[in-house]
Amino acid sequence: MRKLVVILAFLLAMSLVLAGCGGPAAQKAEAPKYPTKAVEIIIPWDAGGATDVLFRALGNVFPKYADNQQLIVKNVPGGGAAIGYTEAMKYKGDGYGIVAAASPMVSKIHMSAVKFDINTFAPVILIADNPCMIMVHKDSPYKDLKELLADAKKRPGAVTVGNGGSGGGTHLAALAFEHFVGDVKFKHVPFQGGGPQITAVLGKHVDAVMVSAPEGVPQAHAGQLRILGVFGEKRLAKFPNVATAKEQGVDFKFTMWRGVLAPKDTPPAIVKQMHDIFKKTMEDAAFKARAEELSVDLKYLGVEDFGKFLKAEDEQYMNLIKKAKLGDRYK
Amino acid sequence: MTEIQSLMQGFALAVTPENLMFGFLGAVLGTAVGVLPGLGPAATISLLLPLSYALGSPLTSIIMMAGIYYGAMYGGSTTSILLNMPGEAASVVTCIDGYQMAKKGRAGAALGMAAVGSFFAGTVGIIGLSFIAPPLARFALNFGPAEYFSLTVLGLMLAAYLSGRSIIKGVLMVVFGLLLATVGLDPISGKERYTFGTMILMDGLDFLTLAMGVFGIGEIFLNLEEKIKNELVTTKITNLWPTLADWARSKWAVLRGSLVGFFVGLLPGGGAVIASLVAYAVEKKASSEPENFGQGVIEGVAGPESANNAAASASFIPMLTLGIPGNPAIAMIYAALLIQGVQPGPFLIQDHPDVFWGVIASMYIGNVILLVLNLPMVGLWVQMLRIPYAILAPTVVLICSVGVYSIKNNVTDVAMMLIFGVMGYILRKLDFELGPLLLAFVLGGILEKSLSQALLISNGDFSVFLTRPISATLLGVVALMIMLPPIVSLMRRRLGKKSAAG
Structure with missing residues (x-):
């Protein structure tokens, strides 16, 4: 009885192996059809x-x-x-x-x-x-990245930069920017995502924010916020007048x-x-x-x-x- | 007068057969989930979120979801009054006096006043939404971290203060809620707290899971223990029209509730739940007979029920104009707008006037529909409460489970909801109020973040909370609330002595 089971199992295994070999070989002739379902x-x-x-x-x-x-x-x-x-x-x-x-x-x-x-x-x-970018309130004294950096160098740890959450993308972007420039120190203030960040800078509760589109784009369009610099390869299609960081002498990218x-x-x-x-x-x-x-x-x-x-x-x-x-x- | 013109165009959009139908559907669904305990508007909207893809038009889907939200504010009072169990979180305080009224055979008057108050306040809220949204949104920008902190402190004070019989138990629940809110990643360092190395706890505990657990499931556990009976005070509702005396007592309560609700609704993290709590406190303070609150005073129904409707409408303002959803239900509507490619924010009105004005117009219509649904037809909803518990209980558990699962497609959340259910059951058995727990849980996150943001910005200087006028005012109110009761009782004792001596 046991022998019979072993033989049957062996036959079953063999047929499976054969079937397994047959599959890919048959498909090789033609690329598998994909996708056939959702x-x-x-x-x-x-x-x-x-x-x-x-x-x-x-x-x-x-x-x-x-x-x-x-x-x-x-x-x-x-x-x-x-x-x-x-x-x-x-x-x-x-x-x-x-x-x-x-x-x-x-x-x-x-x-x-x-x-x-x-x-x-x-x-x-x-x-x-999407490139990250630094935005400020329209009334901010900073007109470009240089002015922001100059002030941050003068007053280390005093210029507040809002980000979308500790350890999140925009926080790391701001840290990376700091490290890249070298001798500046911002004060990083974490918010819960892009919405609260934009509100904080609109209400002048932070000096600047690090964001990536679409955060802040409508407000920048309406002139309530100003983009200081874009950390991408080229200028944004929607804001052709805003220079990239590279154009402003800081060859830093973060996307x-x-x-x-x-x-x-x-x-x-x-x-x-x-x-x-x-x-x-x-x-x-x-x-x-x-x-x-x-x-x-x-x-x-x-x-x-x-x-x-x-x-x-x-x-x-x-x-x-x-x-x-x-x-x-x-x- | 461009607003009037735009509003007229909005009405033209809102009365198309399709939009009317979905608006009606939303109002009916909203009332139903408001009436049914354990299932709130946020969960319902989250269940229906996938439908917004299918509907195609952003206006139609938002009209329906808004209907669910404010419709639930109407329905919630019915359950509170008749069952002493909140049909919806924003009707928690309505239980206190509403149920007592029902016990005294005045359920009809309570229900009628809740519906009329809701209609009045809802309409006030929408008028506010239509005409003063932009300037108010600009004011809201003045709220920085320091103001948010002081506001949440005030909110927590109110939560503990309003918790019912024992302030100590209220404070304990607030602290417990704050502790629950610390689970997850530290907002400043990004380090894990109380996650026990699990991924599921990394984002913290989920509000809906907690709410459905302690309120929905906990309630069912509690009811299962008692002999299964519907605690409906009455199934025949007579005298829906409140008496003349009721009107006289309630007119100011409705008005105050509308205003309080509207302003609390504007505040982020505010919304209908807090609005109803604040309104109840305001009524108690304003009343010449505060000692009668809790024994079936109609102002205790009229105030909070008006406030939650005004808040529901008002909470659309920060969401639509600032892109900041203030509470879970509004956050769902926010997500639905994004799915449809409509970015809520300062430019929504300009870029999508059809959506903004169409939804507002539909809300005017929806409130009329809801008044009809809830006054002459209140008996129908009461029938829903007569559904045998053996059917209702498993249905609520099922809907809660599906609702919680659907948020993250994660079975662990369902297990967590059941654990919270057991927790809610035990706490309730020990005579703890769960409202402050939930409120502290929501506010805890805001409290911690705003405190650390404010101190980061001020270089660790605590005086920032007192040098900013809005923040200082809010903290002043908190201080007054703490100091007034002892001073008043002291003065009373002295006066009592004097009069005794004299």
Whole structure:
């Protein structure tokens, strides 16, 4: 009796092995058809947040280039994005479960002891890259970055710069700016996100704020706030008169970016197809118009370049957080 | 007069069949969740948030969600009055006198006064929203960290002061709420506190999870223990129209409630819950017979019920004009606007006049619909409270669970809600009030952040709270509140001695 069971099990195992061999061989002739069902993307932040809104806008256009398959947005916020990424680690690498990437993911990796790092996922595509910028009240004495820096040098630790949260992107941007310039010291005041930051500077409760679009854009448009400098490669399309930091003699860049990551074991062929779909989606006129409305600066980087970009960001954030002694990871 | 013209255009948009229908739907849903204990407007809106993608038009979806929010303010009083259990958090204080009135056979008058007060105050709030939103928004900009701190201190004082019989128990609950609020990342250093190394606690405890746990689930545990019976005082509501004497007593209460509610609603972190608490305190102070409060005084219903409606309308002002949602329900509407690509902020009125004026016009209409829904048809909602507990209890648990799960798609939150439910049950058994706990939890975050921001900016100098006029005034009120009762009782004793001696 036992023998029979062993033989049956052996036969079953063999047939499975054969079936397993047959699969990839048969598919090799032709790239696997992808996608054949809806693709789920985890957004590790709340519904209505900037990343969520961007990916929902992508999702509206996605089916057009994905054989009419939907991009389903699943918000898994909490734990400073750690919960969402940990959840995404459970996805199989079949291309049907992916995760949104954004700068706070990298800072989280170095702030707290989390279960993932940048190598946990495979890069797919970079979609957006918004420069940080420093804004002041329209009545502020500072007209440009030089004046702000001069005053900050004169009165170390007296000029208050609001950020969107301790250890968050704009806080690190302000710290990085400080380190880059060298001999200045701001007083960093954390707020709960962009809205309260803008209100604080409008009410003159802080001297300046470090933000990234769309925060403050409407107020800057109305002339209530003034942008002192943009920490990006080029001037903002909406504010052609505002010089970049580089043009003002401070060659410093700091951006808030958004992209797509897939599970590490996703076959490269699927990653490639996924990349192509997202690339076409972000080039679609309807999506571009929506991005413009949302003040999102689109920037494309392919699989390899995005990977390199991620590594550089990882290093930058690690150094910053270690130096500023923030968070719990590097005590 | 451009406002009037814009408002007329808003009405033209609000009366299209689709917008009218969704406005009506929102009002009905709002009243229903207001009546049903354990499920509030914030949870309902969060459940319906995905629908806003499907609706397509930002105006239509916001009209419906706004309807749910202010509709719940109407419905909440019904449960408070008839069941002595808040149908909605903003009706907590209505229980005190409303239920006593119902016990004395005056449920109809209480319900009628709540509905009329709500209508009046709601309309006052919307008029305020239509005409004084921009200047008030500019004033709100004067609120910096120091002002927020002093304001939250005042809020906490009120929470402890209003907690009912025992001030010590109230203070204990406030402290406990503040402690719960410290869970999560330190706002200044970004270090973890009380997270026990778990990710789920990193963002702190969730307000909705806590609220649904202690109020929704806790309430059900408590009721399960007692013999299952509906504590409905009466199912036949007669004499919905309050008496002439009631009107005379309540007219000022309604007016005061409207004004108090409107201003508290404007304050970030304010909103309907605090507004109703403040209004109750104001009525107690203004009354010539404060000792009768708690025994079924109609002002104790009229004031807070007016205030929560005025606050609900007013809380749209900072959200729409500053982009700052002041309470959880308004935060959901804020998220819905963003999903639709409408950025709330100083330029919303300019960039999306159709949304701004359309929603406001729909609120005028919605209040009329709600008055009809809640006065002649109040019997219908009362029927809802007659649903056997064996059906209602599991339904509430189910809806709460789905609601909590839907916020973060995380099952741990549901488990946490159940734990809070047990906690709420135990606290209630020990005769603790849960309102101050929840309020302190919400205010705790603001308190800590504003304190550290203010001190960062002032270089650790505490005098900043006294040198800024708004902040100093608020703290002055706090000091008065602490000092007045002992002084008054001392003076009374002296006067008593004198008269005894004389």
